[in-house]
Amino acid sequence: xxxxxxxxxxxxxxxxxxxxxxxxxxxxxxxxxxxxxxxxxxxxxxxxxxxxxxxxxxxxxxxxxxxxxxxxxxxxxxxxxxxxxxxxxxxxxxxxxxxxxxxxxxxxxxxxxxxxxxxxxxxxxxxxxxxxxxxxxxxxxxxxxxxxxxxxxxxxxxxxxxxxxxxxxxxxxxxxxxxxxxxxxxxxxxxxxxxxxxxxxxxxxxxxxxxxxxxxxxxxxxxxxxxxxxxxxxxxxxxxxxxxxxxxxxxxxxxxx
Numbered sequence: 001x002x003x004x005x006x007x008x009x010x011x012x013x014x015x016x017x018x019x020x021x022x023x024x025x026x027x028x029x030x031x032x033x034x035x036x037x038x039x040x041x042x043x044x045x046x047x048x049x050x051x052x053x054x055x056x057x058x059x060x061x062x063x064x065x066x067x068x069x070x071x072x073x074x075x076x077x078x079x080x081x082x083x084x085x086x087x088x089x090x091x092x093x094x095x096x097x098x099x100x101x102x103x104x105x106x107x108x109x110x111x112x113x114x115x116x117x118x119x120x121x122x123x124x125x126x127x128x129x130x131x132x133x134x135x136x137x138x139x140x141x142x143x144x145x146x147x148x149x150x151x152x153x154x155x156x157x158x159x160x161x162x163x164x165x166x167x168x169x170x171x172x173x174x175x176x177x178x179x180x181x182x183x184x185x186x187x188x189x190x191x192x193x194x195x196x197x198x199x200x201x202x203x204x205x206x207x208x209x210x211x212x213x214x215x216x217x218x219x220x221x222x223x224x225x226x227x228x229x230x231x232x233x234x235x236x237x238x239x240x241x242x243x244x245x246x247x248x249x250x251x252x253x254x255x256x257x
Contacts, residue, residue: 003052004083005029008070010060010122011091013037015199016147019235020090025051032073034058034066035091060091060118061110067121074129084140085133086242087126089119090147092165094204098212100160108161115165119146120172127176127187134185142187145242146173150193150254158213170252177251188248194238195255198228 007024011017012033021042024031030052033042038055046053058066074085092115095107123144130142151159152166173191180186196202205219222228229237237255241247 002081003028003030004081005086006032006077006082006084007086007088008032008034008122008126009088009090010034010118011147012042012055013039015201016194016197016231016234016238017090018042019231020088020239023232023235023239025049025053027051030054032056034060034070036060061113063113063117063121066118067125070122071125071129074126075132079133079138079140082138082140084142085126085130086143086145087122088145088147088242089122089169091115091118092147092149092162092201094159094162094201097205097208098158102212103161111161112165115162116168116172119169123172123176123189127180130187131183134183139185142185143242143247144173144176144187144189145238146170146189146191147238148173148191148193148252150196152191152193153252156215158208158215174251177248189251190241190248191252192238192241193254193256194234195229196222196227197234198223198230202228 005028007029009017009021009031012021013035018039021031021033022045025046027050032054034056036057036059038057043053043055060066093111095111096103126144146169148169149166151163152170155163170191173189177189180189202219206223208216210216241255
């Protein structure tokens with residue numbers, strides 16, 4: 001077995017993240033998943049496929065620790081046979097649903113740490129480590145795919161922390177893309193909205209207090225009308241975007257465009 005690619009994926013224990021993890025398993029790819037828990041079914045499938053899989057249990061609200069751990073892991077790799085390196089920042093969270101002043105301070109802090117600070121820290125660690133590879137002569141493609149949301153581009157009442165995190169993700173992706181465009185063999189970055197997906201996050205939104213969440217009925221109707229994309233389908237669309245030859249040409253994108 002010869003590992004040609006590495007893919008680093010956060011939020012891989014459930015929902016679209018878990019679906020992406022299953023679809024990324026390959027004998028030629030080392031998949032590193034960083035989540036709040038490991039997934040036994042994913043581990044069993046990796047064993048069946050003889051696919052290299054590493055699962056880290058790490059609370060991404062510990063942003064500095066996660067970044068340091070990732071950089072140390074990347075620094076220790078033998079890159080001689082490595083063809084590509086990819087980081088997918090998928091993890092996110094919705095805190096208390098309601099106006100900003102009703103959100104507990106610890107929930108607000110956690111949402112911004114997991115949804116924005118962690119992707120920035122991990123992206124920085126990824127770019128530092130793989131940039132050192134390039135400086136040493138490595139020529140493989142480097143990609144960062146940030147899983148954003150339409151709510152990063154459209155405001156919604158009762159969702160200030162989540163909307164702010166996703167808007168920040170879009171904009172830091174734009175900034176990093178500009179930085180990397182100035183560097184030899186720079187990384188390519190995209191912040192991608194994956195559409196409306198049938199995940200636990202949707203369940204959480206539908207369970208909101210209608211007096212504090214004016215858009216609750218909209219999410220109820222999305223499910224009732226069958227407009228939610230299954231996680232497996234959404235994962236396939238996102239991973240297909242990652243493989244596009246023009247990946248990175250548009251730093252902020254939507255799979256529905």
